[in-house]
Amino acid sequence: MPAMAAEPMPPPAGDAAAAGMVDVRTLAPDVQVELRYAGSDNFTGAPVPGYEGGRCWLLRPAAEAVARVQAALRAQGLGLRIYDCYRPVRAVRSFMAWADGPDDPALKARWYPRVDKAALVPGYIAATSGHSRGATLDATLVRCGADGCAPLDMGTPFDFFDPLAHTGAAAIAPAQRDHRQRLRAAMAAQGLRNYPQEWWHYTLHPEPDPGTAHDFPVR
Template identity: 60%
Template sequence: MPRVALKRWCSAMVLVALASCASVSTKDAPEVNDARTPEEAGFVSMRALVPDLRMEIRYAGSHNFVGTPIEGYEASECYLLRPAAEALQRVEQALREKRQRLLIYDCYRPVRAVAHFMRWARDSGDQAHKAEFYPALDKSRLVPQYIAERSGHSRGATIDLTLMQCDADAHCTPLDMGTSFDYFGELAHTDSPNVSQAQRENRHALRAAMEREGFRNYPDEWWHYSLVPEPTPKTAYDFPVK
């Protein structure tokens, strides 16, 4: 093939490949459901299933890596699709037999909240909370390993949580997991070799409890679990948490 023709052919193939990649990206993006309330979307309030479930929904307040309440969080509530909610209820019930309980940090996350995260991630000048949440990482490295452009939380079957040990009077204390929630870095990886044996055992105890009911851990974050298989893997939601 003549050099000029070969060059034109190669250019054409590059364009085809780029177009193909773009179409795959669009195809793989979940469809955003137009439900305006949890009920319309088929979600369940965890308070309805476990009225005394312990919650500390971080994105409804200012104690988070952004430092402000996140768009879409109008209340400290936990919503999940029913299969995930009922599975989490079973985890809680089994743990109570051992005087243990869950502490919930985040459940369903609206698409608009993820967009808020991404705006913050792209603002290199806003690093007010680096010392607490990502002391060993440059902010530019947080996406996509720790902050995803499309979050599984928006699909209604992913949850962030920790494990508490309780006494006979139901006074509960979170177990030492080696890092705080939303610590971005290797130390938060579930099987990090740099935490103590006791901290690793606490992480594994949480993982075992969750896995028994079908949840799978994201290995870079000891607190992050998703029900497998997901009930709606190709659908995201954007109704506000309230």
């Protein structure tokens, strides 16, 4: 989740267009988008502040890179399912507030069973995020056929806070490791670099706008 950099400038006013972001599905209509933070199926157990819709916004160079990844995967009968893209600063702040709160036993059992909540910061949750700059996304691979697309087994769910979610984790099955490496290779071919503690987390390098963090809502 974190992609830490220098302290960002104050969040500017505006919207996706003013920030130079585009909806990824305008460039790759067959990309699956399932923004987890717009609903309750996430580690907080509730919709996250700032998520008022389900569109994947990214800076144009990042969105174009994702579209190229999708095109290459399509030829292999695969595709991307995206769980998060641009993330408002208010959402990042809400994650930090959540991390300071008490454990919910059901959430802990599902999302971070072997890690103390206090240890989630800064490895998994951070005060600043590359997502707020619009060049970072969280994604997995899906295999597509006549009946639709189904996610490949990556060894852990998205946002599972555990060493098993590290991209190079040894204690996963060979097929799961192959799936992670296939995702990483497809992303790397288009300049999208993996965050090693999370197999799903990718950032375009070099970042087009590394000094800014935005706070307009996702709609």
